[in-house]
Amino acid sequence: VQLVESGGGLVQAGGSLRLSCAASGRSISNYVMAWFRQAPGKEREFVVGISRSGGVTDSAASVKGRFSMSRDSAKNMVYLQMNNLKPEDTAVYYCAADAGTVLRTIAVVYDYWGQGTQVTVSS
Numbered sequence: 646v647q648l649v650e651s652g653g654g655l656v657q658a659g660g661s662l663r664l665s666c667a668a669s670g671r672s673i674s675n676y677v678m679a680w681f682r683q684a685p686g687k688e689r690e691f692v693v694g695i696s697r698s699g700g701v702t703d704s705a706a707s708v709k710g711r712f713s714m715s716r717d718s719a720k721n722m723v724y725l726q727m728n729n730l731k732p733e734d735t736a737v738y739y740c741a742a743d744a745g746t747v748l749r750t751i752a753v754v755y756d757y758w759g760q761g762t763q764v765t766v767s768s
Contacts, residue, residue: 646671646757648740653762656730664725666740666759674718677743680725681752682736691750703748730766737761
């Protein structure tokens, strides 16, 4: 499956952004999907994930209550809604797909990655 992210940009603290991830080549219903992010000088970290059915989600403590993820299997898309953005949310955001059956938060288990989209939050 190929993944392409879009929707990143520059936003002021407190603002919102919605990232999109378009999948092609195979249906996303075959994958657990997740968003990761990587800030300069830091390791890639899990942000939000969603199960194959969409019935289970998990998010990092740092974004709980602010970020949410959804999937549209008919459009083969996943989305990351980010509200109340903070400067520490600045990073490159990646969409990822895991062919496994359980939602996991470790980057190494994800099989497919997009190229990333930059999100910059100014104070």
